[in-house]
Amino acid sequence: MKLLTLIIVFMLPLSLVSKEQLNILTYDSFTSEWGPGPSIQKSFEEICDCQVNWTTADSSGALLSRVKLTDNKEGFDIILGIDDSLMSEAKDTNLFSPHALSSSDLAKLNIDWDNETFVPFDYGYFSFIYNSSKLDNPPKSFDELANRNDIRIIIMDPRTSTPGLGLAKWIYQLKGEQSKDFWKSLQDQIVITAKSWSDGYGLFLEGEGDAVLSYTTSPAYHAIAESDENYKAMLFQDGHAEQIEVLGMLESAPNKKLAQKFISFAISKGFQDHIPFGNWMYPVIDGLEGSSDFYKYAPMPISLDRVYASKKDKDLWIEYWSSSID
């Protein structure tokens, strides 16, 4: 009997070790205690009988760089968190394999999607966030913002930040070849060009600017998590550029079957339930419980057409921005 107990005691950890492993590379805030990662991990592990391992990089851009540099020798199955502006570049690396979701699976999404490699898991619209207790008449368009010398804005460097690049795209979508002139007209308002979104947003909360480049969903965080309804997004009549965050399976994934299962899970309720109140972005499926509160504080803005940027496009947007700086 004692021997049997001993065998069971020794075998128990082995049975845990023998669980299938799913290695996901994502950005750091996703896996933090207060981000959606831990809840998503718990939900998925309940159905997969597997172990999810997260590895993080400090930004969305760094994720792709990491697998490119290592040729995925680290053995990741999934990359979660690159955005639509990196999709084309990511596909060109030939490091990713098709997601194999059917068109009926994709039809469940609340956004149009036909990409064969990447699957969206949340999205948002770039916007400028302001404190309505300090600024009572926010601009209604980009042109108005450029003419309002009383507003100091904080933006991010498009070379080191995804929202920064999003702003460059947004301006290009609205102004086309006139982008350089527009950047020049906006220059007086820009007080800080932060290196990352978190730094820029932190400085805004410290009072360094009247508005900060972020997402239309940011006010929902303040209203719901902090009970502060003063933070609002400037809603422009000329429309807002979109950002879609996606996940993709790596060609050299050690556990493709499990990775495929996770991709299907990413567009299910079990995953999406944690997006509005964990990642503070719009979920890609409708009908989630309690999400009406989220949409109340993060109303959908007018959307500009979706753009899938190539490396050349991005270089052009950055060039318009950098050549306008004195």
Place this chain on the structure above:
Amino acid sequence: MLLRKTKTYGSSIGHQVLTKTINQKLERGLIIKLPFYFYIVILLFLLTFLINFFYETKNYSFVFDNILKQSIKFTFFQAILSTIISIILGFILSICLYLSNFKRKIITTFLNFFFIAPVLFISYGVIFIHGSDGLLQNIFQFINLNFSYTFFGIIGIIYVTSYFNIALSANYFFRKLTNIPENYLKLMSANKISLYVALTRCLKPVVLNNLSILITMVLIFCISNFTIIYIFASSPLLTTIEMAIYQKISFEANISEAVIYGFLQTVIIILILIPTLKLRNNFQMITLKVSENYRIYQSNLLSSFFLIIFFLYFFSPCLVVIKGLYNFNIDLLFSKNTILSFLYSLIIAFSSLCIALMIAISSLFIARSLHENNSYLSNYVILSIFIISFVPSISLSAILFMINVHLNFILPNFLIVAFINSFLLTPLIFLFLFPKFMENNKYEKLRVLQFNISAVNRFTRIDFLKIKKELIIVSSSCFVLSMGDLTSITLFNSSSFKTVPYLISQLYSSYRYNDAFFILAIFVLFIISFLYMVNSLAYKNVKIR
């Protein structure tokens, strides 16, 4: 007796040979020298890897890139300006402190803390005071003074970079001033020589002696101000080489260009500093003499005024602790994440310190041996220790990351982070321990030869006792510096491996700014308590005036 004899006789010749070999090695101190040889092997390995990068890079047009030129110009402009400001103000502060009645132990403890305080803490502390919605601007508003200013851009960068380096310089000069021999002071007192005359004439050689080493250290610290640039560079034009490297690695996945950028920075620093990297005989002046109590100069109105300004400059950013504690969050404090982050920070700091101490002590030992034999190679030992600190830590991280990729990730991440940190701490330990290590070396050498003392015995019985106090102090500083580092951890973290600075950055990127300030405050309080305890230990049983 017979049995004992038989046993002795029965021991094999091989055993005798082995014992003899071990004894010879002990005499030569091979065990002590090993860490330095290991370090040299790593250096050569890194060099080979670097050559490979050059070999693989086909197109060098990026070297003539305007962005790189701008980065180089700005890197050295801000670094040289900060160095000049730091050394001048550090010198003035040291005089004010020397004239003041504050206890030396307290002065050096605070100067140490200001030098090693986490960059994030001081940066956000400065914003808390000087930001657009900061304490100062609110006071101006309250008294209806229409004066507003922004602290972002070059002003903020110089202000915060100088903060740490003024403390370092002041500490250095203060130690020199406290070491002015008593007979010098008595002579000056008898001749009624003023402090100004004393410093500009009589004591000039004492003050200027080894200044080049201070300049080297300060310049290196001013160049590697990545976090400060990250926070305060309000414009894309204010970009340093380290920032360009970060961009190349994180966003362009271009490791070759990143490494070559790092190489360029290293070469430029070497060209600037190579004349200063010479081993000097007289290092005695940078140790702190705590028991000295002869004073002829007293503080005056001007020195008191400067002291108040410096007091405000150094202590005002620390007020951010209040903001952090105001957001007290007990759940966060005792969460698994926070506890693990503290634990990993402690492990990283401890491992880095152990590696750095082994390399530094080993190199000190070799440098002294060579110096005692009048060998010019001693200068190369120093150069080899310093050279790695010239390489931007983000480049070093990238190279080690790529080496680990080629080795199929054989090295655990925490070990790589520990190695990177230790390489950057080694020169600091080397420099700090050098004066004590070299003390009476000529006399000691004679005695060592006379009594046939082995190298290991010399180290454990003589050197260790000499450097014990300094060792405790520098170890505590390096421990704290390593705990607060964020550079290399950004490349090597995982969900199960994160440190306190990384936790703060995670909180920061998840809208949880108040919680980030809270953890920062707790982290700083931990550091202060730790330093206080270590200093108490170091100065235990020492009579201080």
